[in-house]
Amino acid sequence: MSLAVRVEEKLYQNRYLVDAGKPHIAIRPHEKPSANLLAMTRICPAGCYAETSSGQVEITPDGCLECGTCRVLCEASGDITWDYPRGGFGVLFKFG
Amino acid sequence: MIEERFDAIVIGAGMAGNAAAHTMASRGLKVLQIERGEYPGSKNVQGAILYADMVEKIIPNFREEAPLERHLVEQRFWMMGERSHTGLQYRNDDFNEEKPNRYTIIRSQFDRWFSREVQAQGALVICETTVTELVSDAYGKVIGVRTDRAGGTIFADVVVLCEGVNGLLGTRARLREAPKPEHVALAVKEMHFLPRETLDARFNLHGDEGVVIEAAGVISKGMTGMGFVYTNKESVSVGMGCLVSDFAANNDTPNGLLEAFKNHPSIKPLLEGSEVKEYAAHLIPEGGYKTIPELFGDGWLVCGDAAQLNNAIHREGSNLALTSGRLAGEAIFQIKSRKDAMSKQNLALYKKLLDDSFVMKDLKKYKDMPALLHANSQNYFLAYPQLVSKAMENFLRVDGTPKLDKEKATIASFVKERSWTGLFGDAWRLARAWR
Numbered sequence: 334m335s336l337a338v339r340v341e342e343k344l345y346q347n348r349y350l351v352d353a354g355k356p357h358i359a360i361r362p363h364e365k366p367s368a369n370l371l372a373m374t375r376i377c378p379a380g381c382y383a384e385t386s387s388g389q390v391e392i393t394p395d396g397c398l399e400c401g402t403c404r405v406l407c408e409a410s411g412d413i414t415w416d417y418p419r420g421g422f423g424v425l426f427k428f429g
Numbered sequence: 430m431i432e433e434r435f436d437a438i439v440i441g442a443g444m445a446g447n448a449a450a451h452t453m454a455s456r457g458l459k460v461l462q463i464e465r466g467e468y469p470g471s472k473n474v475q476g477a478i479l480y481a482d483m484v485e486k487i488i489p490n491f492r493e494e495a496p497l498e499r500h501l502v503e504q505r506f507w508m509m510g511e512r513s514h515t516g517l518q519y520r521n522d523d524f525n526e527e528k529p530n531r532y533t534i535i536r537s538q539f540d541r542w543f544s545r546e547v548q549a550q551g552a553l554v555i556c557e558t559t560v561t562e563l564v565s566d567a568y569g570k571v572i573g574v575r576t577d578r579a580g581g582t583i584f585a586d587v588v589v590l591c592e593g594v595n596g597l598l599g600t601r602a603r604l605r606e607a608p609k610p611e612h613v614a615l616a617v618k619e620m621h622f623l624p625r626e627t628l629d630a631r632f633n634l635h636g637d638e639g640v641v642i643e644a645a646g647v648i649s650k651g652m653t654g655m656g657f658v659y660t661n662k663e664s665v666s667v668g669m670g671c672l673v674s675d676f677a678a679n680n681d682t683p684n685g686l687l688e689a690f691k692n693h694p695s696i697k698p699l700l701e702g703s704e705v706k707e708y709a710a711h712l713i714p715e716g717g718y719k720t721i722p723e724l725f726g727d728g729w730l731v732c733g734d735a736a737q738l739n740n741a742i743h744r745e746g747s748n749l750a751l752t753s754g755r756l757a758g759e760a761i762f763q764i765k766s767r768k769d770a771m772s773k774q775n776l777a778l779y780k781k782l783l784d785d786s787f788v789m790k791d792l793k794k795y796k797d798m799p800a801l802l803h804a805n806s807q808n809y810f811l812a813y814p815q816l817v818s819k820a821m822e823n824f825l826r827v828d829g830t831p832k833l834d835k836e837k838a839t840i841a842s843f844v845k846e847r848s849w850t851g852l853f854g855d856a857w858r859l860a861r862a863w864r
Contacts, residue, residue: 399595402615402712426470
């Protein structure tokens with residue numbers, strides 16, 4: 334058996350230009366997250382979503398791969414707002 | 430601030446956008462193309478397989494210049510069991526032809542080259558610029574765009590939306606809805622680098638020959654999904670994708686599935702000792718014909734993934750993007766040549782050209798497949814692969830059991846799992862949706 338490589342380690346291979354202080358995804362303040370928002374803590378391929386000790390979902394989009402999965406699951410309900418990063422910022426695929 | 434007015438603005442520098450921009454610029458139209466990445470390709474992710482025919486229709490001699498990886502001589506379809514795979518393998522030396530039909534490519538490199546060709550035709554390409562808004566006149570006709578750069582509206586007769594599967598502009602302008610979770614797959618992919626000789630030996634390749642492995646079965650744990658392995662010159666693209674709605678309803682992580690796929694006994698030896706240099710994720714439109722949105726309106730067209738133009742059954746997407754972009758460019762050129770307005774009525778020409786092409790004909794052929802595979806994913810992606818694996822093991826393992834008893838046991842296992850009605854129903858539904 335080999336150990337699965339963690340997402341955090343994989344993101345180190347990637348190239349990013351983080352737009353410091355201007356996250357392109359924001360979560361609406363909530364007491365209890367919706368099922369889809371909570372699911373993002375598992376589904377986000379970059380592991381950007383996490384559950385806090387008090388049960389809310391928070392996001393650190395620095396490692397975002399800009400796939401749009403959370404937008405598809407959580408934008409219509411208003412759980413999140415999703416923008417593109419400013420031009421030139423965000424993930425920069427070397428191979429794509 | 431860009432003061433001049435353009436014949437057309439193309440949003441995005443992927444396959445569709447570059448095809449559209451090249452087609453129009455090479456016919457003398459004044460084209461502005463806007464890309465949000467640092468360079469064309471820096472936001473684009475694909476497996477990736479390139480289909481020569483669709484590129485040739487835009488750049489006939491592309492083979493001489495384009496950064497191509499390997500031409501494909503072999504296809505392996507693998508139905509995955511837990512520790513097994515049952516394969517259908519096709520290799521043909523005729524694929525070693527003067528002008529091969531399919532190539533593997535590395536998207537960021539190919540797109541960069543393609544964009545240089547677009548610029549050589551006279552299009553103005555600006556990168557690191559995100560288009561934030563489509564601008565319409567009082568009658569609702571799209572007349573230009575605004576960007577996150579300083580300056581006001583940039584005007585054009587028509588805006589060609591090639592903004593990809595996750596396109597925000599078209600949905601914000603209410604030209605189409607955002608994709609639904611059951612109509613897009615989330616795929617994760619890694620680039621594994623290996624010395625060329627190692628790769629050649631492992632995959633039985635010579636020169637620039639390449640092979641594709643497409644795998645389905647227990648690896649997606651009953652979800653509608655697939656894994657793939659594509660050989661590049663000195664790297665292997667390995668990925669795994671499932672419908673977003675299935676991910677939401679199950680307990681697996683995309684990365685966990687990819688790791689399990691990479692560690693499958695049939696895949697692991699192929700990747701042994703590789704150096705991983707990138708991890709990417711991307712959505713793939715999977716809804717097919719029934720989810721194609723409005724493709725044109727007053728002053729705008731939409732192409733490629735943004736329009737859900739993807740043949741999920743044949744794993745074809747870039748060729749539909751290239752063709753839709755090219756046809757959008759041709760339609761605009763024809764309308765412009767007649768000195769007609771870029772009205773909804775005139776831009777219907779784009780839809781007509783698409784309808785007459787393989788793009789719409791193929792998507793129409795498979796219009797019922799996405800829903801069928803989604804509704805029966807437990808059977809098609811889990812139960813049958815397990816049964817087939819068991820049947821093959823039973824067929825091959827010699828243990829003193831008479832062959833007739835073995836056959837009876839295999840048939841009984843299928844009937845027990847799905848019942849006769851279920852088996853015939855599955856076969857009938859699949860055949861009908863395929864037709």
